[in-house]
Amino acid sequence: MPKAFLIANVLGFQTVWFASVIGAANGLPWAGPLAVTLYAAAHFAWTPDRRSDLRMLAIALAMGVVADSLLAATGVLAFASPWPWTFAAPVWILAMWAGFALTLNHSMAFLRGRWLVAAAFGAIGGPLAYWGAARGFDAVDFGLGLPIALAALAVVWGVAMPALYALHRTAPAATAREGATA
Template sequence: MRRFWGNLLGNQLVWLCAVAGAGRGWQWPALLAATLYIGSQLLTSPHTRLDLRLMMLALACAWLVDATAAASGTVRYAAAPFGWAPPPWILALWAAFAMTLTTSMAFLQRHAALPAVFGLLLAPLAYLSAARGFDAVRFAAPAWQGVLLLGVGWSIALSLLCWAGRRGLRGPGRQPLMGTSP
């Protein structure tokens, strides 16, 4: 239970450091917080190899989702060295989020539709919060287009990540996550 709460709260702390830093034009708070968080999660993980694979897949998803959003002009990221690419602080957020998929966000793997709905509806709220509370993200008018683009991208990406997580946990000699059906 301690690992669950450390995983959940640690990820939220990474998010706060990332968006607060990005709103001021800084990359380092996100990179430092994500490095410490990811390191601590990998040291205590019962699924280290899977967590690393999920992190690499999450970084690929970040490039697809956030680079598409940036290149479309519907979303602009603060502290972005290249306007068309996801900034390092966004990549740090995706990498940190991947660490939650076998622990605090494992519930997403219980039903195939859950990650799609979660990604479509809830992920854009994090971007809106980063925009309104910290000026880390800006949406071009009309804002709904950027929000929808991110929601669809996250819906697909989170579905893929959860599928990979379920598949990785069901490999030879592995038990499925608690609460998931085989």
């Protein structure tokens, strides 16, 4: 895979992350979905495996809806600009899940098959991303306090990272080649 694609993959997701967080913090929940739409259009124009990326995107969005909706419904997290609902994951956080999903087969592919590394990466990186969104931009509030929120996020993301790869590998649309390498 060309190095330029991998760099663009990382930068594209970072752009989505910042657009989502800054947009939400400023009452513009559409900024993240707009950014991920532009990023996804560019990504799918250049990706070597659209089908695999679409499958990962679907899996990650489903996981994001469940995970962040549960965190919101239980009061662990409260999202700025919670449009279109306050009790579930808002569109801007789902845009971040979508952008993140597009990194998993490319710039984050080093985690594939490395379950403990993926779990550790999620358990550390996930909470840090939410903490950065909360502390730096006021896009997220930890309703039950910082320690509980970080612990919950560590568990969620520690499970989510290896689960994303495992579900992708076992998804019905996986070909024999993808199932062996995913």
